[in-house]
Amino acid sequence: MLAPFLIMLREGLEAALIVGIIAGYLRQTGRRDQLPAVWVGIFLAAAMALFTGAALQMVSAGFPQKAQELFEAVVGIAAVVVLVAMVFWMRRAAKSIRRELHAGIDQALAAEGGRAAGWALIGMVFFAVAREGLESVFFLLAIFQQSRDAAAPLGALAGIAVSAGIGWAIYRGGLRLNLARFFRWTGVVILFVAAGLLAGALKALHEAGLWNGLQGVVYDLGRVLPESGAVGTVLSGLLGYREAPTLGEVLVYAAFLAVTLILFLRPAAPVAAARPVAREG
Template structure:
């Protein structure tokens, strides 16, 4: 399970990098480059906090009894579904005017009466922006690591984050012009299917924890058609949480999430979207 953590961290890391690069570029253009230290301070503090929270939660879950651990895994999966869904639809809604909103927020942060207040306001603004992206990543990675105990998931997450940082610097220094609109659109669609699989996995974990025992009959048996021991089945299991013998409740929650999410995703937005990628990439 390398690709999914890679894509999530690439997307989340790129969003955070774009936020930081937008702020940094605006400060440079308006002759306020001396505030760059505050930007780095806020971004680094947020990254360290997210890492500490994720590491602490991951280290303590192994101490839970089996049923409590399954319950915790189900809760983490649901939180990951909520955060990933919010990320997809929030990004779609605000992409068109994100640059203007960010510049206005910077101006408000630097309107304080003293340099100390201005620095604290700017650090807090960057900290909250990066921390939001980081916490979304933390809960998804917790859910992913609980499903895969190998080295592929951490390696994918680290590779995605490093790639996002490199791309962020390339965008800031003007060396890269990425098709961000297409990237965010197709990665969002992929994440919707990942989230549906996480939702089904949460129901499975709640059943194993003993708190959900309804509709546990096998909905369909695909073991002879697409076994999870096959290459394709293993790939689908790692990417989307595929199960060869899913229960009725797993299939039900999968469809209850997936169908409305796809309808909302393909619904025409109220505001025109083509300018969104330009705003993000400039």
């Protein structure tokens, strides 16, 4: 339950921040008449994400067993790629996202007038929120397929609800949140979740008959710390814990974390100051 909650809290907060920045800027610049376009973009993006998730789930349900395992592996790998891209993008873009959104709004509303400006704003909100929604679809499909936690859907809904509340409080100015620190530490936890998903995808490839190497069991803690237990479920959701992992799963898990954590936690490169241009004459 905790992994879906954390992922949807972060994804939902990213979407809420984008929408809040757009809506707040419209309010501050006297463009309240454009706010309905923001809601239209949100609803269209949410509908597309729900439709995509339902369609993928329905299609995969008709697959034979090995094809289902292959589908689970593909979804897991796709979720890992998107998770990594998400945390590194937010690490890089967090400082400039407000300025870029403001510039995009001014450009969208200045380029066109009247109804066309409304459509431009709808498109801007739609693509921003739809990206978060489609990312969430892959995350939740991968987690639901690999997790034994029956409360995982409730965790995802709770994450969305909490992120919406935080986003509204930020928009109204009643909550100050250190976003850089929030995204940094949730990014670390999400990289652990991604490592577990990648190890699970390798296991699915084995069950699909496409990977048969490194299948020796490294250790078996099934009697001491089973995945189905309360503590095992938490560790499985947050850290990708497996009670009896194979050598391949351990190597993939460790190598992924070794690379991504070093790159993610290293200090950002300082921005070089622009040199003044010498004038001739």
